[in-house]
Each structure stands twice: as C-alpha cells, then as structure tokens.
Amino acid sequence: MKAIGFRTSLPITAADSLIEFETEKPSPSGRDLLVKIAAISVNPVDFKVRQNSAKDVSLETPKIIGSDAVGIVEAVGEEVSLFKVGDEVYYAGDITRDGCNAEYQLIDERITGKKPKSLSAEAAAAIPLTALTAWEILFDRMRINEKDKGKTVLIIGGAGGMGSIAIQIAKKVAGLRVIATASRPETVAWCEQQGADHVVNHKDLINEVHQAGFQYVDFILDFVDTGLYWDTMAELIKPQGRIASITGAANPVAINKLKSKSVSFSWEFMYTRSTYQTDDMIEQHNILNKVADLLDEGVLSTTLKQTLDGLTAENLKKAHQQLEAGSTIGKIVIKY
Known part of the structure; x- marks a missing residue:
C-alpha cells in the first residue's frame, strides 16, 4: 500500500x-x-x-x-x-x-x-480529534454538567480547528456562554459562525474580557500556550473556577497563582486512553x-x-x- x-x-x-x-x-x-x-x-x-x-x-x-x-x-x-x-x-x-x-x-x-x-x-x-478533545476537556476533565448551564467559558484560540468545535460543543451541548479569542476580521467572523457569544482580541485579553462585561469567567480552555497565558488566566478565572489546557508550557508555571482562588487546573491529552489502554x-x-x-x-x-x-x-x-x-x-x- x-x-x-x-x-x-x-x-x-x-x-x-x-x-x-x-x-x-x-x-x-x-x-x-x-x-x-x-x-x-x-x-x-x-x-x-x-x-x-x-x-x-x-x-x-x-x-x-x-x-x-x-x-x-x-x-x-x-x-x-x-x-x-x-x-x-x-x-x-x-x-x-x-x-x-x-x-x-x-x-x-x-x-x-x-x-x-x-x-x-x-x-x-x-x-474526530478535535471533537474528542473538546468533549473530554469539558465533560471528563472539567466535569461540566447540567448545573453549569449559563456559566461563562473563555476559549483561547477560537478560530483554529480545536477552538472551532469547542465553541460549538460548549455552546450547544454544555449550554455555556462562550467568549472566544480571535484578532482578524475573518477569524472573528468564523468564531461567531461557530456560535461564540462574544469574540475578544487575545492581544489585550484581560482588558478585552473586562470590556465585554466580565470581571471573571467560570471556565477557561487554553488551546494556544499555557505558559504564555498563565498569568492572564490566573487573573481572569473566577474564584473556585476551572482551567484546562492541551498545550503545555516551555517553562514551569507558577501554580500557586491559583491557590487564593481555589482554582482547579487540568490537562487534557486525547491519546491518554489509547496510550495507557485505560479501563x-x-x-x-x-x-x-x-x-x-x-x-x-x-x-x-x-x-x-x-x-x-x-x-x-x-x-x-x-x-x-x-x-x-x-x-x-x-x-x-x-x-x-
């Protein structure tokens, strides 16, 4: 072959x-x-x-x-x-x-x-890959359920393959209010087409989220770079909120920045189940x-x-x- x-x-x-x-x-x-x-x-x-x-x-x-x-x-x-x-x-x-x-x-x-x-x-x-990842990160890692409907989720990297389906699943299956990041007119339009309620520019993310009317968000999904956005996520996440990422970081991150808010952090790797032949x-x-x-x-x-x-x-x-x-x-x- x-x-x-x-x-x-x-x-x-x-x-x-x-x-x-x-x-x-x-x-x-x-x-x-x-x-x-x-x-x-x-x-x-x-x-x-x-x-x-x-x-x-x-x-x-x-x-x-x-x-x-x-x-x-x-x-x-x-x-x-x-x-x-x-x-x-x-x-x-x-x-x-x-x-x-x-x-x-x-x-x-x-x-x-x-x-x-x-x-x-x-x-x-x-x-398949993006839908599995989005489904697992929302429902298996962050354990979002019926009680979370109407809460806010910030999706960093909204217009890529991963963000595109995550917007849809978060909005249409989980019932969340979706804030997605994008910076170009065509990527903003794409995020809106997928169902994002708000699209904000990642280049000034904290101010953009505040200007959209949110001091904090309940959940954050990082599809770009954990290290690059760590301080921003720690600032924007709501007390007792949840953050999850698929990207990793080139250098260690300061996990203690989440302590005072009692924030939970999770990794998602779509290949975990097959790699380890989980039950x-x-x-x-x-x-x-x-x-x-x-x-x-x-x-x-x-x-x-x-x-x-x-x-x-x-x-x-x-x-x-x-x-x-x-x-x-x-x-x-x-x-x-």
Whole structure:
C-alpha cells in the first residue's frame, strides 16, 4: 500500500521532510479494524511529532503519522464486536501506532465511531480529534454538567480547528456562554459562525474580557500556550473556577497563582486512553457516536475549511506548512 512518512525530523521545506513509499498492507487481529481510508485531516500534533520524533537519526522504516481519518472497514480481528466489514467509520487514532497517512490503517474498535451519515468523507474527517478533545476537556476533565448551564467559558484560540468545535460543543451541548479569542476580521467572523457569544482580541485579553462585561469567567480552555497565558488566566478565572489546557508550557508555571482562588487546573491529552489502554477506553467510541448523532441532527456542524485532493507528500507538506504558520482557520482535509 502507499504511505507517506519520514525518516528524519527535518524542516517542512526540506525535500525529504515527508516522503512517499510502499509498505505491506496490515492484517487485523484482536479488536482491530482494517480501514480503507477515504479522507484524513491534518492537526498540529502531526507537525509536532514530525519535528521531534526523529531528531539526529535516520529511521530504517519511515514513520507514518496522522490522526483523523474516515474510511470503510475492509476486515476485522477475531474479537471485534462493534463493527462489521463494510461499515463507514471515523476516528482520531492512537499515537503509539502507525498513523493514517496511508491507504490502509489498523485501528482499535474501542476508539472508533460510526461515520456521521449526513456528512461527506472529507467533512467527517475534520471532526474526530478535535471533537474528542473538546468533549473530554469539558465533560471528563472539567466535569461540566447540567448545573453549569449559563456559566461563562473563555476559549483561547477560537478560530483554529480545536477552538472551532469547542465553541460549538460548549455552546450547544454544555449550554455555556462562550467568549472566544480571535484578532482578524475573518477569524472573528468564523468564531461567531461557530456560535461564540462574544469574540475578544487575545492581544489585550484581560482588558478585552473586562470590556465585554466580565470581571471573571467560570471556565477557561487554553488551546494556544499555557505558559504564555498563565498569568492572564490566573487573573481572569473566577474564584473556585476551572482551567484546562492541551498545550503545555516551555517553562514551569507558577501554580500557586491559583491557590487564593481555589482554582482547579487540568490537562487534557486525547491519546491518554489509547496510550495507557485505560479501563474506560471504549468511552472514545461512545463519544464519537454521540458526536456523529449531533452532527446528523444539525446540532453540530463540520469545521472543514479547506480540502486538498489526493494522498501525496506535497499535499501533506502544504497542510503542515499552513499549520506551522499558526494562522489556519478551521480544519484542513485531504481527500483520497
């Protein structure tokens, strides 16, 4: 089968930063599905893995990355019970295994969901990783529930793929009042289209939130840089509020800044359940199915913004370059 990967961590502009190669089509066993892929999307985690996982080495076999995929089940392992051959599925992958930048992929059924019936393959491919992350950060990490309806959430990084679906889920599923950050006219408009109640400029975030009428916010989701926004989040969070992040920080942060307000802080990493084979790993299957239903019901909508045609190294390089630039709106998808 055709696949795209890399042997060495190189700048995306290098000729061999991503290469096309042929490899054997895998066979499923256990709870694995063999999926013939129809479309994928590209996420910041992809370029971060490419930049960091093969520094100063040359891998004998190219590393295949990629998370989001949509496809058709071609074969199943002997323990599979959730899907059958011919089913259309979507999923966000497992960072410990080969990714979706290939014609076929093995994926555990417990982290796989039914593809939304109302969406094209490319529209569905934009959803899994970001929807899983947003769902987990809101409901598993921050434990938002019915009693929180009407409370405020500040989403830092509103116009990217992650922020786009988080705005929708926070607004339309959790019932929160959403304040999102964006600075350009086109990103402001995109955030409003996703359902944000207020859009504020991240370049002067504290004053912007105050000018929007809020001294504090109940919840904060950071999708940009924990270290960069730590002091700002500590200032804006309401006493007894909750902060969660997916981004990490280059240097240690002063966690004691949250102490006087009794603020809770959580990390979210979408790959935790699959990496550690947690007892509740099947929750990702359940979440993806819930999201598929919400998409089919029109409660949620795809965050697809750009489609590239064909599984090629050049298309993946284009997507990585755009994501590395940090100004992408919504999601970039590659249709096979």
